[in-house]
Amino acid sequence: MQNFETLLRGSAKAHGHLCPGQVVGVRMAMLGCDLIGLDEPKNLPQIKKIIVYVEMDRCATDAISFVTGVKLGRRSLKFVDNGIMAATFVNLDTQKAFRIVSTEESRDLAAVYAPEIIDKSQQQLEGYKRMSIEDLFTIEEVFVDVPACDMPGPTRFKAVCARCHTVVRDKREVLKNNEILCRPCAVGTYYQPVRKKGRKDVSKNSPAVF
Amino acid sequence: MCQKTAPPSFKTIPVEKAVGTTLAHDMTEIIPGKSKGPVFKKGYKVKSEDVCRLMRMGKNNLYVLDLKESQVHEDDAVYELASSLSGPGVQFSGNPKEGKLELRATYPGLFKVNIDALIDFNMIEDVMCASIHNNRVVMKNQALAATRAIPLVIEKKELEKAVKTARDHYPIVSVKLFSPLKIRLIITGNEVYKGLVQDRFQAIVEKKATALGAVVKESIILPDDRETITRQVKSYLKKDTDLIITTGGMSVDPDDVTRASIEKAGFDEVHYSSAVLPGAMFLLGYNKTTSIMGLPACGLYHKITIFDLILPRLMAGERPGKRDLAKLCHGGLCQNCTPCRFPACPFGKS
Numbered sequence: 001m002q003n004f005e006t007l008l009r010g011s012a013k014a015h016g017h018l019c020p021g022q023v024v025g026v027r028m029a030m031l032g033c034d035l036i037g038l039d040e041p042k043n044l045p046q047i048k049k050i051i052v053y054v055e056m057d058r059c060a061t062d063a064i065s066f067v068t069g070v071k072l073g074r075r076s077l078k079f080v081d082n083g084i085m086a087a088t089f090v091n092l093d094t095q096k097a098f099r100i101v102s103t104e105e106s107r108d109l110a111a112v113y114a115p116e117i118i119d120k121s122q123q124q125l126e127g128y129k130r131m132s133i134e135d136l137f138t139i140e141e142v143f144v145d146v147p148a149c150d151m152p153g154p155t156r157f158k159a160v161c162a163r164c165h166t167v168v169r170d171k172r173e174v175l176k177n178n179e180i181l182c183r184p185c186a187v188g189t190y191y192q193p194v195r196k197k198g199r200k201d202v203s204k205n206s207p208a209v210f
Numbered sequence: 211m212c213q214k215t216a217p218p219s220f221k222t223i224p225v226e227k228a229v230g231t232t233l234a235h236d237m238t239e240i241i242p243g244k245s246k247g248p249v250f251k252k253g254y255k256v257k258s259e260d261v262c263r264l265m266r267m268g269k270n271n272l273y274v275l276d277l278k279e280s281q282v283h284e285d286d287a288v289y290e291l292a293s294s295l296s297g298p299g300v301q302f303s304g305n306p307k308e309g310k311l312e313l314r315a316t317y318p319g320l321f322k323v324n325i326d327a328l329i330d331f332n333m334i335e336d337v338m339c340a341s342i343h344n345n346r347v348v349m350k351n352q353a354l355a356a357t358r359a360i361p362l363v364i365e366k367k368e369l370e371k372a373v374k375t376a377r378d379h380y381p382i383v384s385v386k387l388f389s390p391l392k393i394r395l396i397i398t399g400n401e402v403y404k405g406l407v408q409d410r411f412q413a414i415v416e417k418k419a420t421a422l423g424a425v426v427k428e429s430i431i432l433p434d435d436r437e438t439i440t441r442q443v444k445s446y447l448k449k450d451t452d453l454i455i456t457t458g459g460m461s462v463d464p465d466d467v468t469r470a471s472i473e474k475a476g477f478d479e480v481h482y483s484s485a486v487l488p489g490a491m492f493l494l495g496y497n498k499t500t501s502i503m504g505l506p507a508c509g510l511y512h513k514i515t516i517f518d519l520i521l522p523r524l525m526a527g528e529r530p531g532k533r534d535l536a537k538l539c540h541g542g543l544c545q546n547c548t549p550c551r552f553p554a555c556p557f558g559k560s
Contacts, residue, residue: 094249095305147314148289148304156293174317175298176387177527186387 001039001067004030004129011066015059020110020124024085024136025063028100031133032089033068035098042069047076051090051146055082060102075152090144097144100137109135147171161185221276225264228256231274232283234362239267252308253285280366284309287359287369291337294373295357297322297381310358313341315348318423319385320526323355327379336364337372341383343559347422347522348385355383386526388423391452395429396442398459398468403433410510411457418518422525424453434459439471443502447475453501453524460491460506468504469493477502481532485539486558489516496529513550519558 001007008026012018032052033041041050052070054061057079064087070076085102110127113135117123128136149157149171159173160166161182168182176186220234237250249267250260256272264272275283282290285306292302292311299319302311315321323341332338341355348354359369376382395415401407409431416426428446432438439456446454459468472493473480480495482504488511493504501524509515519538523530540560547555 092305145303145305147301148292149301151304159298171296171298171301171316173298174387175319175322175381175384176389178386180298 001030001033001041007067008063011063014066015062018125019059020121020128021059022063023125023128024102024106025060026067027128027133027136028060028087028102029064029067029089031137031139032064032087032098032100035100035139036089036091036096037094038091041067047074048152049091049093051076051078051092051144051152053078053080053088053090053144055080055084055086055088057081058085060085060087075150078150088142088144090146092146095143097142099140099142101140103136103138106131106136220273222271223274225261225269225272228264228272228274229258229261231256231272232277234273234275237264237267237269237272239263253283275363277363281363282359282366282369284359284362284364287337287364288357290369290373291339291357291359291376294376294380295331295339295355295382297384299385299387300354300381300383308358309360309362310356312353313355313357313383315350315352315354315385317385317387318347318349319387320522320528321346321348321354322381322384322386324379324382327375327382330379331372331375331382334368334372334375336360336368339382345519345523345558346553354385386528388522388525389452389527391419391424391525392450393419393424393426393453393455394446394449394451395426396439396446396454396456397429397431398434398439398456399431400433400465402458403431411505414509415455415457415505415517418521422522424521424525427451434465434467436467436471436474439468440474443472443475447497447500451500453503455503455505456493457505457509458507460493460504462491472502472504479531481535484516484520484535484542485537486516486519486535486542486544488512488514488544489519492516492520492535494520494530494535501529512544512546514544514552514557518552 004026008022011022011026015022038046038050040046047069050068050070052064052068054064065071065077086099088097088099090097109131110124113127113130114123117126155169157171159168159180161168162179163181163185166182172183173180174183174186233250233252233254235252236248238247239249240246277283288306288309288311292313296302296313299316300313301316302313321342323344325344328339328341337359339355339357395412397409397411402409412429419426430442432442443454456468456472459466469482472495477495478497480493482493483490484492488508489506491506495502505517509517520530537560538558541556541558544557
């Protein structure tokens with residue numbers, strides 16, 4: 001694995017800016033990988049051994065993804081919407097897993113570690129770099145039983161929604177009123193349709209694309 | 211189930227020749243004062259970089275699997291078994307252990323198992339699956355069933371037979387999602403209406419219904435008067451109501467008029483009585499969009515009654531009929547245990 005400063009530069013570039021969250025995320029990811037015994041998680045064969053559950057969708061998540069190489073599309077990055085600055089690093093080979101939480105105290109401790117810096121954000125950025133692991137994080141060894149339908153690899157499970165006929169992958173279908181349904185049909189959508197036209201109607205008016 | 215077992219397909223080979231072979235059992239490494247645990251799991255394919263570590267662990271020879279073309283390792287086999295058994299709302303671990311996998315609920319709901327198909331599955335050699343009882347309310351991640359390939363290696367043809375049986379009867383195990391039913395409640399009884407006795411039914415119904423995600427939209431206390439009760443049922447039917455629940459008045463006394471009142475309100479289907487104690491004088495009816503349940507007064511005394519068996523099924527979109535109420539007979543007698551262990555007891559597990 002590259003050193004901290006190199007990873008931080010790369011992470012900031014990938015994320016779009018350098019911020020305290022990048023520092024926390026890079027340090028969390030480096031520690032997580034170390035704890036589960038992976039030193040080159042972005043490369044084969046280790047890229048197939050790691051899954052990370054992140055519990056927030058903020059800057060640190062991008063840093064974790066950059067350092068570890070985990071991605072949503074590879075199914076190696078799992079988002080658990082807890083709103084907690086925490087991530088769990090899982091080694092699929094050994095089953096070793098550690099949950100690391102960024103401490104709330106570290107926000108105040110940044111002033112102790114970087115007293116010469118006045119600007120709050122810069123103080124946190126530098127403070128988090130200098131902070132001891134013990135002050136920055138709480139660490140807990142855990143067991144994560146990753147379900148088969150959440151595993152990376154080819155799609156193994158498919159169902160067809162009885163109502164809209166959409167294919168549902170990875171066992172996300174539900175059984176409601178004796179029908180196998182996709183979740184939008186069963187429990188509603190996060191969006192409101194703007195037009196009530198079907199797909200065919202829309203494509204009729206759209207330019208042909210080859 | 212296992213009737214005969216194929217001889218284990220092991221062979222012993224020197225560790226330096228083990229690259230590419232599959233370990234027949236877990237390999238434990240002990241680092242004094244630091245750790246002890248399996249570093250290579252059964253089924254692991256040995257790589258060239260592992261040989262030195264195995265030697266450091268004191269392994270000069272290894273038991274490795276020598277699978278024939280017609281055989282499948284138990285962990286691979288059980289993955290296929292679990293995949294074929296699991297319907298909607300059921301998931302299982304991606305890491306089979308010792309040829310076994312637990313099937314767990316993906317979301318809360320009503321557990322369903324095709325019992326006949328499960329028996330057929332268990333008639334096949336070298337495989338098994340055991341489940342909890344049908345029609346049980348389950349929580350997210352609750353264990354529903356467990357399946358395993360019984361020997362260390364299983365004949366491919368037996369595995370294929372088991373998978374085909376499960377797929378032909380798909381889904382053998384599943385979980386039905388509860389709908390948030392809109393409930394309207396009619397509490398009957400002159401004594402309650404006149405204020406001689408305080409109603410306790412509303413709290414009981416609300417507690418049990420909301421626990422499953424239903425909503426009690428409205429409730430009313432009425433005297434034991436046929437016309438009044440019928441009129442109220444009809445009024446609730448005109449509203450957006452999934453389920454009407456009446457309480458009391460279901461027995462055979464002259465004042466017990468709720469049953470007749472419901473029948474007069476005009477339902478397509480009405481079933482009176484169930485093979486359950488407590489809950490024999492129970493009424494269940496339907497029209498096109500609304501169900502009705504008439505709860506007998508036993509619900510005030512007994513913690514668990516027929517109500518606890520039928521409500522989850524309505525919540526799951528089922529419409530139990532006369533035969534379903536009769537089928538509850540086997541296991542339909544509550545033993546009034548102290549403390550009550552329902553649902554972890556035989557009550558209602560027909």
